[in-house]
Amino acid sequence: MKKKFDYIICGAGLSGLIMLNKILNEPIFNDKKILVIEKDLSHKKNKTWCFWEKKQTNWDNFVIKSWNNIIFKTSDFHNEIELEKYCYKMIKSKSLFTEIIKKVQDKNNFTIVEDDILELTENSNDVYVKTKHNEYFGKTVFSSIFDINEIKEKIKLPLLLQHFKGWTIKTEEFFFNDKKATIMDFSIEQKNETRFFYVLPINKKEALIEFTIFSKNILDKEEYNQELKKYISSIGIKKYEVTTEETGVIPMTCHPFENSNSKRIIKIGTAGGWTKPSSGYTFKFVEKNIDRLISLIKNDKKIKRTKLKTRHWIYDLIFLDVLYHNNEMGEKLFGKMFSKNKTECIFKFLDNESSLFEDFKIFTSFPKSIFIKSLIKNLGKIISNY
């Protein structure tokens, strides 16, 4: 017998979970058969997700730490900012996963399976989903399955990788000021790339310390460890224990991922291009895009175009083009941005919520000639992709 569903959600990571949470609260899905396929239901990769937010969010119960004071540093600039409107928040993915999956398991119209998806094929009436152990059919499929190596060749716009390794460390003595989060510390050797650390103290003895690079290629595994050790020692920590580690590679590109959506297969999350190209932040964009997607479904509208391009897409394209061709300029560019603008205005800008006046102010902080040259060079791409 064919296993048929109205909706199949491929992947229960960030976007799959946020989508499930939204669907659970929407009565129009109560009579729909929904299948979730996830290859790791034990959720071994307990990721750290951070975001800034002005108001209370649906996720505040999951926030394990939040900061009202943030630090930004380059080799010649140090700024400590007390946030007035925003708060920088941290969530561990496992808690969100456990809570949402439990709610889903309690519902009769949902099925969850642990399996590896091998193939999605769209037919005229449904989508065939082949997994390692089974096969399913769905009228509509939402997929967050993504492998940058599979699409690298297709990307014609500048592509940088945001690659990182983070250690949560515990010190013997009180060391951290857990009221302050360092969101970018560029005061390290840049090695002709864009390199920084962030330090997110959870309490006075424990912090997530992450080494992040925006560049064309990832490093050898050992180099991340060496840089982490060097940085931890440079800030004065002698004795510590590494309790957990996390690594990641996030694509930074304005590539129109959403063009690969079809009538019945919709890409969500990073796969759908919901990652902010110039920062790699995804959490809040997932929430916004899911809200839009569910509203389209509720109003019986076409859902192929999940993502709306805004003028911020053009800014991301120009910024990434400059950084791609001048990878060593990251420290200078972010330094100019943070030294000449209010941090809360930068947050608004990075959330694609700034006004034209605020955009203008931020862009005039950057070296003008290089940005104007990039704009002129990319006019054709902007017109054809926008």
Ligand SMILES: Cc1cc2nc3c(=O)[nH]c(=O)nc-3n(C[C@H](O)[C@H](O)[C@H](O)COP(=O)(O)OP(=O)(O)OC[C@H]3O[C@@H](n4cnc5c(N)ncnc54)[C@H](O)[C@@H]3O)c2cc1C
């Ligand atoms: C370690 C890390 C930290 C990050 N921190 C932040 C942050 O602080 N703030 C922020 O905004 N963004 C952050 N990001 C970026 C982004 O938010 C995350 O990558 C986010 O998880 C992307 O959500 P997603 O749904 O697109 O993909 P994922 O969360 O990766 O979800 C994809 C899911 O699909 C499953 N899957 C994959 N292949 C298959 C298959 N073949 N069959 C079945 N299931 C499959 C995976 O197991 C996974 O659960 C981080 C990324 C990483 C890697």
